[in-house]
Amino acid sequence: MSDQERAPSPVDTDDRAAVQEEVVPTGGAIVAPTGESRWRALLVPALAILTALIIGGLIIVFSDPDVLEQWTFFFSDPLTALRASWEAVFHAYQALLTGSLGSPAAMWTAVSTGEGLVSAFRPLSETVVAATPLILTGLSVAIGFRAGLFNIGAEGQLIVGAIFAGFVGFTLTGLPTVVHLPLAILAGFLGGAVWGFVPGFLRARTGAHEVIITIMLNQVALRLLDYLLRNPAFQRPGRTDPISKPVETTAQLPHLLGSSLRIHAGIILALVMAWVVWWLLFRTTRGFEFRAVGANPDAARYAGISVPATYIVVMTLAGGLAGLAGASQLLGGVTLYSLTPGFAGGLGFDAIALALVGRAHPGGIVAAAFMFGILRAGATKMQAVTSTPVDIIVVIQALVIVFIAAPALVRAIYRIRARRQVGAEVFTKGWGA
Numbered sequence: 127m128s129d130q131e132r133a134p135s136p137v138d139t140d141d142r143a144a145v146q147e148e149v150v151p152t153g154g155a156i157v158a159p160t161g162e163s164r165w166r167a168l169l170v171p172a173l174a175i176l177t178a179l180i181i182g183g184l185i186i187v188f189s190d191p192d193v194l195e196q197w198t199f200f201f202s203d204p205l206t207a208l209r210a211s212w213e214a215v216f217h218a219y220q221a222l223l224t225g226s227l228g229s230p231a232a233m234w235t236a237v238s239t240g241e242g243l244v245s246a247f248r249p250l251s252e253t254v255v256a257a258t259p260l261i262l263t264g265l266s267v268a269i270g271f272r273a274g275l276f277n278i279g280a281e282g283q284l285i286v287g288a289i290f291a292g293f294v295g296f297t298l299t300g301l302p303t304v305v306h307l308p309l310a311i312l313a314g315f316l317g318g319a320v321w322g323f324v325p326g327f328l329r330a331r332t333g334a335h336e337v338i339i340t341i342m343l344n345q346v347a348l349r350l351l352d353y354l355l356r357n358p359a360f361q362r363p364g365r366t367d368p369i370s371k372p373v374e375t376t377a378q379l380p381h382l383l384g385s386s387l388r389i390h391a392g393i394i395l396a397l398v399m400a401w402v403v404w405w406l407l408f409r410t411t412r413g414f415e416f417r418a419v420g421a422n423p424d425a426a427r428y429a430g431i432s433v434p435a436t437y438i439v440v441m442t443l444a445g446g447l448a449g450l451a452g453a454s455q456l457l458g459g460v461t462l463y464s465l466t467p468g469f470a471g472g473l474g475f476d477a478i479a480l481a482l483v484g485r486a487h488p489g490g491i492v493a494a495a496f497m498f499g500i501l502r503a504g505a506t507k508m509q510a511v512t513s514t515p516v517d518i519i520v521v522i523q524a525l526v527i528v529f530i531a532a533p534a535l536v537r538a539i540y541r542i543r544a545r546r547q548v549g550a551e552v553f554t555k556g557w558g559a
Contacts, residue, residue, distance in 0.1 A: 171483065171490075173536050174529030175497070182522040183215040186514055190214050218514045225507025226253045226500040244386045249503060251389040255460060257499030259284070261396040262451035263477030264484060264491040265403050266318075266444040270336075271486040272407060273440040274420035279325060279340025280448040281474025282347030283318040287449020288456045289351060290317030292465050293360070295373030295457060306376040307457070311395070314453025315446040321347065322445015323438065330434035336441065344474070352467055362464070370465035379458040392454030397492065399447060404488040416440055448474060479527045498523065 187193050196210040228249040236246035263280045270277035291314035298306060325339035354360040355368035362371050379390040407413040418426040419436045427433050451473065455461060461469055480498060484490030505519040529536050536542070 169542065170533045170536050171485070171530055173540055173542075174533075175526055177529050177536065177539065178522050178525035179219070181525055182518055183219070185518060185521060186215050186218050187211045189515070189518075214512070218508055218512045218518075221508040221511040221514075222501070222504035222519075224504070225249055225511075226502075226504030244384075247383060248387060249507075251383060251387040252503040253496065253499040254389045254393050255458075255499075256502045257495040258390075258392045258396050258458070259451040259455050259460075259473050260476060260480055260495035260498055261393075261400055261492055262454065263448050263473050264480035264495055265400060265488060266322075266447035266451070267477045267481040268484065268486040268488070268491055269403060269407070269416070269447065270440060270444045271481055272420050273416045273436060274423065275326075275329070275437065275440060275444075276337050277322070277325075277340060277441065277444045278337055278478065279322065279343050279445070279474070280451075280477045281470050281472070282340065282344035283321045283445040283448035284452035284455075284474050285347040285351050285470050286321040286452070287314040287316075287318035287446075288452030288465060288469060289354060290314055290449070291377075291453035292370055292373060292456050295377035295463075296371040298377075299374060301374075301376055303376045306374065307379070310373065310377040310457055311450065311453050314449045314457075316449070318449015318452065319442045319446035322441045322443070322448070326438040326441025329441070330437040336437075348470075351465065351469065355465060355467065360465070368467050372463040373457060377457060378463060379454065381459075388458075388460065390454075390458035390460075392458040395450065395454060399450065400488040400492050403447070407488070412439075448477075479523065482527060483530050485530075497526075 193207075193210045193214050196207045200207045226249050228246055232242070232246040236242045263284060266280045266283065267277050291310045294313040295306075295310045298309065301309070321343060324343060325334075325336045328334040328339055329336045352368065355370060360370045362369050379392050379395075381387065382389050382391060382393075405413075407416060415426065415431045415436055416439075418429065418431055419433050423433045426436075452470070455469070455473075456463065456465065476498065480491060480494050483497075484492075484494040501519045501523060505516040508514050508519075509516050
C-alpha cells in the first residue's frame with residue numbers, strides 16, 4: 127500500500143496539535159488543556175481536599191469526649207455544643223498548620239530580631255523534608271502512569287538507589303565534595319534505574335505484568351538490604367545491630383538553613399527533576415511517545431513508535447527517580463546518613479496515592495507532596511496540643527484519595543456539571559492490556 131493510500135495515524139493527522147495535547151484523567155474524559163479546562167481540572171481536587179477536611183473535622187468532633195458531652199445537651203443548649211465543636215476542629219487544624227508551616231508572627235519576630243530562628247523555622251523545615259522524597263517517588267509513579275504502566279515498585283527502587291548511593295558515599299574516601307556528592311547522587315539514580323529496568327524489560331519482552339514484578343522486587347530489595355546490613359562491607363564496625371556505615375561528609379547534601387534544621391539541598395534536586403519530567407513529557411518528542419503509548423499502544427505502534435522500547439525506557443527512568451529519592455533521604459541526613467531496615471518507611475507506596483492526587487502531572491505532584499508534607503509534619507503538634515490522634519491524618523489522606531479517585535462523586539456533591547466526554551479515560555492499563 128502506498129503512502130497516499132495508507133490510513134492516517136493519530137500522529138500523522140495533526141502532529142503539532144497532538145504534541146501540545148495533555149491527556150488528563152477526568153473520570154471518563156480526555157480534554158485539551160485550554161485555560162478554562164485547566165481551572166476546572168483544579169476545581170475538583172480542591173473540593174476533594176475541602177470535603178476530606180470537613181469529614182475529618184466531623185471525626186475530630188465525634189472522637190473528642192469533652193465535645194460529645196456538650197452534645198448531650200444539644201436540644202437544651204445547641205449553641206454551646208456547636209461552639210465546642212467549632213473550637214475543637216479549629217484548634218486541631220490550627221495546631222496542624224502551625225506545626226507544619228510555623229507561626230508567621232514568630233517567623234517575623236525571629237527574622238527582625240535574629241533570635242529564635244531555629245524554633246521559628248523548624249516546622250517549615252520539617253514539611254519540606256517530608257515533601258522532598260514524596261516529590262521524587264511521585265514523579266516515578268506518574269511517569270509510568272503517563273505511559274500506561276503501574277509502577278508499584280518505587281519502594282524497592284528507592285531502597286536499591288539508597289544502597290548504591292550509600293556504598294559510594296562511605297566507600298570512596300579522600301574525594302572533594304564537588305566530585306564525591308555528584309557521584310553518590312548518580313549512583314542512587316543508577317541503582318533505582320537498574321531496579322526499574324528489570325520489570326520494564328520483562329514487560330516488553332515477555333508481557334509479564336509490571337504490577338506483579340514490581341511487587342516481588344520490592345520484597346527482594348527489602349531482603350537485600352537486610353542481608354547487606356549484616357555484611358562487613360556495609361555494617362558499621364563495632365555494631366551488632368543492622369545499621370550501615372555513615373556516608374562521608376563529602377557525600378552529604380548540604381543543609382540550606384544551618385545544621386540545626388534538617389532542610390537540605392535535596393529539595394532543590396526534587397524541584398529540578400519535576401521541571402525535567404515536565405519538559406520531557408510535554409516538550410519533547412520522546413515524551414509525546416510516552417503519552418501516545420499510554421493513550422493507545424496499538425495506535426502508537428501503527429504510527430511507528432516502539433512500544434516495547436518505550437516500556438523499558440519509562441520503567442528505567444521511573445526507577446531512577448525513585449532511586450534519587452532514596453539517595454536524598456540518605457545523603458540529606460534524614461536517617462542520620464546511615465541505612466537501616468526501615469529506611470524506606472513506605473514512601474514508595476505513598477507515591478501511588480500522591481500521583482493520583484497530583485493527577486500524574488509534575489506540577490500537581492509537587493503541590494500534593496507539600497500537602498502530604500504539611501499533614502505529616504503537623505500531625506505530632508496537633509496531637510500534643512489538642513490530644514487529637516495522629517491517625518486522623520491518615521484518615522484525611524485516605525479521604526482525599528477517595529474523593530480524588532471519584533471525581534463524579536465530588537461533582538455530584540457540589541452540583542458541578544461534567545465536561546463533555548471526547549474519548550475514553552487513559553490513566554493506566556488494566557490487567558488484560
